Amino acid sequence: MPSLLKRLARLAPYVRHSRLGLLGVLLAAVVTAATEPMVSEMLRILLDRGFKAGGLDPWVVPAAIITLFTVRSAASFVAQYGLAWVAQRAVLQLREQLFAHVLKSAPELFSQQSASAMTNTLVYEAQGGASMLAGTLLTLVRDSLILVALLVYLLTLNWQLTLIVALLFPAVAFVMRLLGRRLHRLTQEGQQATDQLAYVVEENILAWRIVRLFGAQRQQLARFMARADTLRRLVMKSVVAGATMTPVTQILAACALSVVIMIAMAQGRSGATTVGEFVAFVTAMLQLVAPAKHLSDVMAPLLRGLVAVERGLDLVQQGPVEQGGAYTGSGAAAGKGATAGNGATAGGGATAGNGAAAPGRARGEIGFEAVSLRYKPDAAPALVSLNLQVAAGETVALVGPSGAGKTTLVNLLPRFIEPSGGRITLDGVALADWELLALRRQFALVSQDVVLFNDTVAANVALGADLSREAVREALRAANLLDFVEQLPKGLDTPIGHNGNQLSGGQRQRLAIARAVAKDAPVLILDEATSALDSESERAVQDALERLMQGRTTLVIAHRLSTIEHADRVLVLDAGSVVEQGPHAQLLALGGLYARLHAMQFKA
Numbered sequence: 001m002p003s004l005l006k007r008l009a010r011l012a013p014y015v016r017h018s019r020l021g022l023l024g025v026l027l028a029a030v031v032t033a034a035t036e037p038m039v040s041e042m043l044r045i046l047l048d049r050g051f052k053a054g055g056l057d058p059w060v061v062p063a064a065i066i067t068l069f070t071v072r073s074a075a076s077f078v079a080q081y082g083l084a085w086v087a088q089r090a091v092l093q094l095r096e097q098l099f100a101h102v103l104k105s106a107p108e109l110f111s112q113q114s115a116s117a118m119t120n121t122l123v124y125e126a127q128g129g130a131s132m133l134a135g136t137l138l139t140l141v142r143d144s145l146i147l148v149a150l151l152v153y154l155l156t157l158n159w160q161l162t163l164i165v166a167l168l169f170p171a172v173a174f175v176m177r178l179l180g181r182r183l184h185r186l187t188q189e190g191q192q193a194t195d196q197l198a199y200v201v202e203e204n205i206l207a208w209r210i211v212r213l214f215g216a217q218r219q220q221l222a223r224f225m226a227r228a229d230t231l232r233r234l235v236m237k238s239v240v241a242g243a244t245m246t247p248v249t250q251i252l253a254a255c256a257l258s259v260v261i262m263i264a265m266a267q268g269r270s271g272a273t274t275v276g277e278f279v280a281f282v283t284a285m286l287q288l289v290a291p292a293k294h295l296s297d298v299m300a301p302l303l304r305g306l307v308a309v310e311r312g313l314d315l316v317q318q319g320p321v322e323q324g325g326a327y328t329g330s331g332a333a334a335g336k337g338a339t340a341g342n343g344a345t346a347g348g349g350a351t352a353g354n355g356a357a358a359p360g361r362a363r364g365e366i367g368f369e370a371v372s373l374r375y376k377p378d379a380a381p382a383l384v385s386l387n388l389q390v391a392a393g394e395t396v397a398l399v400g401p402s403g404a405g406k407t408t409l410v411n412l413l414p415r416f417i418e419p420s421g422g423r424i425t426l427d428g429v430a431l432a433d434w435e436l437l438a439l440r441r442q443f444a445l446v447s448q449d450v451v452l453f454n455d456t457v458a459a460n461v462a463l464g465a466d467l468s469r470e471a472v473r474e475a476l477r478a479a480n481l482l483d484f485v486e487q488l489p490k491g492l493d494t495p496i497g498h499n500g501n502q503l504s505g506g507q508r509q510r511l512a513i514a515r516a517v518a519k520d521a522p523v524l525i526l527d528e529a530t531s532a533l534d535s536e537s538e539r540a541v542q543d544a545l546e547r548l549m550q551g552r553t554t555l556v557i558a559h560r561l562s563t564i565e566h567a568d569r570v571l572v573l574d575a576g577s578v579v580e581q582g583p584h585a586q587l588l589a590l591g592g593l594y595a596r597l598h599a600m601q602f603k604a
């Protein structure tokens with residue numbers, strides 16, 4: 001475990017620009033600490049001089065008390081406000097980095113982390129962790145200062161007695177270290193258990209229909225409860241660890257107090273100390289208990305907060321980010337730090353966000369050279385040394401049994417997955433050399449599973465680009481969806497609900513097609529794009545798709561024959577390799593796998 005200070009130092013970049021706030025907090029803490037011994041000192045003056053004739057004016061002490069407490073309250077407000085200000089600015093910065101990281105992270109992240117775990121990190125842990133840290137850091141600074149101020153005061157008052165009090169500290173520190181380590185481990189385990197609990201909830205919300213249909217409620221409840229109980233046990237363990245600290249420190253404090261009183265009484269009898277001094281000493285010593293207790297309690301929330309925030313920091317600082325090349329398809333490679341303006345680009349393309357030149361339009365030549373892919377080292381390969389050349393404007397149909405690797409093949413093109421071997425090119429340039437934004441500009445994809453945003457119809461069609469309403473309508477018309485959309489209460493501006501759940505399966509698919517039409521990319525990828533359509537709308541959409549395919553390179557995965565028959569070439573995949581290829585009629589005549597698949601379809 002790296003030292004606590006080193007771990008805290010990782011937070012520095014997030015508070016660096018809030019130095020003024022931190023300074024305010026520090027000043028406020030110093031003021032609070034300085035006023036602390038004054039309470040005891042006032043008691044000493046009052047007892048030693050206030051009750052004697054001709055001692056003090058009657059208004060002096062009350063006025064001092066009011067002034068003292070006003071200053072303290074103001075300081076306490078400033079400290080809390082200042083700290084919250086600093087912490088919340090840090091949270092905002094961290095959140096921005098986290099979300100930006102999710103947007104550009106390497107695709108592995110999405111197979112490694114569940115949505116609920118990521119939500120937890122970005123939404124709850126960042127906030128909760130930072131608030132916890134802010135609170136404990138304030139305690140740490142303020143109460144340490146109070147402790148120092150009181151100890152200095154005690155030393156000046158009676159140094160022999162103070163040394164006895166000081167003996168307490170090593171003992172307390174030892175107990176804190178011991179329990180701190182245990183708490184740290186329990187906190188991390190607790191976090192994992194929380195993620196797992198959230199994961200069960202996530203799955204059951206996504207799959208509520210299946211759970212009910214199969215009557216799996218009891219089993220799911222048991223799964224949930226097993227995790228909930230693990231969490232409960234972990235929380236109890238950390239409560240025990242946390243709660244042990246307080247009594248142990250208190251017993252140590254009581255022992256010290258008793259010794260002090262015994263010695264002070266002896267000193268008092270011999271006239272070495274006054275009543276005022278003794279009372280001031282005991283008061284200041286009792287005042288020590290509160291900050292000492294706060295400090296001993298600070299470890300648990302400090303560690304919990306730190307672990308929570310570190311989860312986000314680890315993601316931002318160590319999570320791999322996807323890397324693109326410099327080729328933008330516009331002929332010239334974009335130099336690093338090219339100064340293309342961030343305004344609207346001429347030609348209406350999407351604006352390159354990171355200052356790269358506006359992406360050019362690819363011709364659409366695709367090449368696969370001995371490409372192989374394994375999802376996991378021990379799994380069977382999904383693609384085996386696959387070679388494929390697709391000319392610009394060609395339409396290639398991919399067919400093959402389920403699990404043959406069709407979706408895998410097309411997912412390689414926008415670099416959603418990386419090949420384990422071989423080389424893939426677009427326009428003769430390796431995919432890895434393409435600038436990512438430019439590369440992805442070249443593909444319109446209608447995939448097997450349609451994903452829609454909880455936004456309006458128009459926003460879902462335009463997604464990421466600035467399209468005119470006319471262009472959106474045009475795309476919807478091409479996808480045979482415009483009539484339906486115009487009937488909707490708010491037309492193009494109708495919200496479509498969470499992942500488009502207010503639409504039918506076929507409507508969702510047509511919306512995805514409209515999105516692809518609107519994108520107007522040189523390469524079109526259709527992964528069973530018409531599987532959810534009835535025959536009639538399929539025909540209509542098919543026409544639209546055929547118009548769309550003109551002048552574009554198209555890879556189409558389809559079970560239905562109408563699409564395949566029109567393709568320039570059919571590629572039959574089986575277990576990750578190309579087993580047959582050629583025009584439809586030729587493959588039929590061959591009497592191989594394609595002929596068998598074809599015969600089965602006609603029977604069905």
Ligand SMILES: Nc1ncnc2c1ncn2[C@@H]1O[C@H](COP(=O)(O)OP(=O)(O)OP(=O)(O)O)[C@@H](O)[C@H]1O
Binds near residue numbers: 375405408
């Ligand atoms: N994310 C993944 N992780 C691990 N293995 C995967 C992953 N995606 C696919 N596979 C495996 O890779 C193989 C090819 O899958 P792919 O999705 O490309 O098949 P497909 O030809 O599109 O099938 P279908 O017609 O059913 O859509 C399958 O054996 C599948 O189990």
Ligand SMILES: [Mg+2]
Binds near residue numbers: 407408448
């Ligand atoms: Mg597939």
